Amino acid sequence: MIHTYEEALEWIHGRLKLGIKPGLKRMEWMMEKLDHPERRLKAVHVGGTNGKGSTVEMIRSILQEAGYHVGTFTSPYIEQFNERISVNGKPISNEEIVQLTNVIKPLAEELENTEWGGPSEFEVITAMAIYYFAKIRPVPLVIFEVGMGGRFDSTNVIIPILTVITNIGMDHMEYLGDTVEKIAFEKAGIIKNGIPVITAVHQEDALAVIQNKSKKGRSSLYRLGKEFSVEHVASVPEGEKINLSSVLGSWEDLIVGLKGVHQVENAALALMAASYLKTFFSFLIEEEHIRDGLKNAFWPGRMEVLSEKPLVMMDGAHNPDGIKALTETIKQRYSEYKRTILFAALKTKKIDDMVRSLEEIADELVFATFDFPKAAGQEEFSDCNGTYIGEGWPSFLKEKTASLQENEILMITGSLYFLSEVKKAFQKNK
Template sequence: MNYEQALDYIHSIYKFGSKLGLDNINYLLQLMGNPQQGLKVIHVAGTNGKGSTCAYIRSVLAEQGFRVGLYTSPYLEEFTERIQINGVNIPKENLAEITTFVKEKVELMLSHGKNHPTEFEVVTAIGFEYFKRQKIDYLVLEVGLGGRGDSTNVIDAPLVSVITPIAYDHMDYLGDTLGKIAFEKAGIIKANCPVVTYLQKDEAMEVIEEVSKAVNAPINIAPIKEIELVSYDDSGQCFHGFYGNEKIENLKISMLGEHQIENAAVALAALNILASVHQIPISKKALYDGFMNAKWPGRLEIITRNPTTVIDGAHNVHGMQALAKTIKKLYAEKSMTLVIGILGDKDVEGMLGEIVPLASRIILTKPNNPRAMALDKLAEMIGVYGKTAKKSISISNAIQEALDCSTPDDLIVFCGSLYMIGDVRSILKEKK
């Protein structure tokens, strides 16, 4: 099959839904020769900050000269973004070839009376096969959902298990308390394998510590409280942090938001484990260059100036709090046009409470997803704040309306769903 046929096949599997559990993916991978075995993996779970943390780790290792695979989800603009080596997306012809191979194994699996794998299981299998064929040095592997039953959790012994901030999200799958959610995230912790975690809230921290202790996994809490902010504007940030017991001064990152400094601190702690426990050489130059050059599109990303136009994938309350905090810090003097679209299964009320009070003008649109909240319902919820909102089913029309009603001195913010942000990013880039 060609690339378009491969994508059609992958997306056609969406109808099989999302299932947590490893039986299906293990069976499929076994038929493929277990391509995941032998890969040297940095496994990253959490509610927020997974992608950015992965980006920092990948960037530093690549600066050191290694071939580093990166597996993430979802994608923003191109499906091939999900499977990368050193920042280069999987070539379309490779995706087509490997999808053909995986499809043959899926059909064999079905002939054995097994259930059809989900879309995420198939894509994960494609990723493992690509990374094996390309003989990468390391794989930075982002969990899709949860951890314990996530398809990426088929790996045996990661070099380090990383857990980023845990918050309320996907509660229908993961549980309705931080403890239950943390238990699912902590499922990536393996016996005797080091763990690096963000300094979680007590309820989540206790669970992670219990799981780590039960399997004799050494736990390392990233030194978030020791961070010293040096400078911060909308071109980037500079801070002092720690790399093991060593103070790293004037580390610069281009990603915006104080939460990105915390994500960087978690990544630093993980990199220190790679160097100190696994003897992977990481130079100071690779650290500084890797953090400065790390990018994670669609997260507090400035697309244009005059007006300042920001896109952010904030899609839960924790993410919206981080976005609101950054707006207050960097753009308090600007009048803001908010363009927002949200999936209906999110904590919409909580998300709106963080961002709507900051907006002078509001435009509603629908992410390209069947779970998108109806605009009438969203408008009704915004009305609680004494504000009215324009409704635009078309994302492109919403963008144009935002540009039309904003002056060069204003701020335009697009947020609410990663599914929307990818479309916004593509359209805005074309308008440049």
């Protein structure tokens, strides 16, 4: 029996030693033991390589502006573990974490003695979220973010009313494959028969995989550039101004509060998802809810301003495509600034590719490591042009922030796990 929040987190995080365990047998077993809570949910399933969290947040924000209570399951977290299971953007309480742990822990221990073995940390957290939204805090809609891939991701036990696939990029290749077709096949694994799909995937080979899967399952498919299109009008101080035209409606001069040109496609997906829910599931969503929802959306660790004067920002660009999007945003918005980049990554990522992109925009490039399994260290950065400071980044962060001039920016990027540590240190120093 777990009695405290600290005990609950210790047990949950203790599952990390089991690593990543693809497959749905353990999740299906737990769902059966829990009397299938996944069948009680009305859910939207969001997969893809980049932009999943931002898309989840914008869908949630629009629906919340329309007066709905919306549950979200996301990963990883930036400030607090509880963020992963939230209602209207508010993390669940410590007491609820303890309650959920006491529901799932006995099942995990029983699973240890089966042919499938005990569940991973992510499987445990997914089961907790499903049980929470089905039994403890039912809401009109839950948005589930895929952890990795899709076909064998633990979230794939849900049967959603709508599927969203953001894009396809070369990430997690040791698990998903080394071509866009192979990765698209895994991502398309969340497509269910008869459940509509909205996607911004643009590579022909990857899109063909999604189209074939949708066609075989008789799932309606809404493709960016086909059934809907988006125009980036301008970058403005509040974010990005866009126009969107679709088979479900058209809107002009919308402001996306999440900064970066890469957020334009994510906003288009969110708007299409909201439009579909309004058209086919009678969600009462008006144009003002769409405008306010997109404008007010906020997602930690995505072009997040930690300090305005001096200018310190962080962005969770943790793979080559994410880094490219970040560099384009910095070129567009901060071309007149002297730019210092603090970067940390996991050694499983394509570090050389990411560093080459960062070199294009950095006046000073600094590499760090942090206390996390598989965090890249000095060996991984040995051939990179820049300064390696190892675990000395808290002192660097404090000193650099104090010395920044008006025309300078410090951008912290890379692993979201690193950003979580940075934000804690920054708030402490502040």
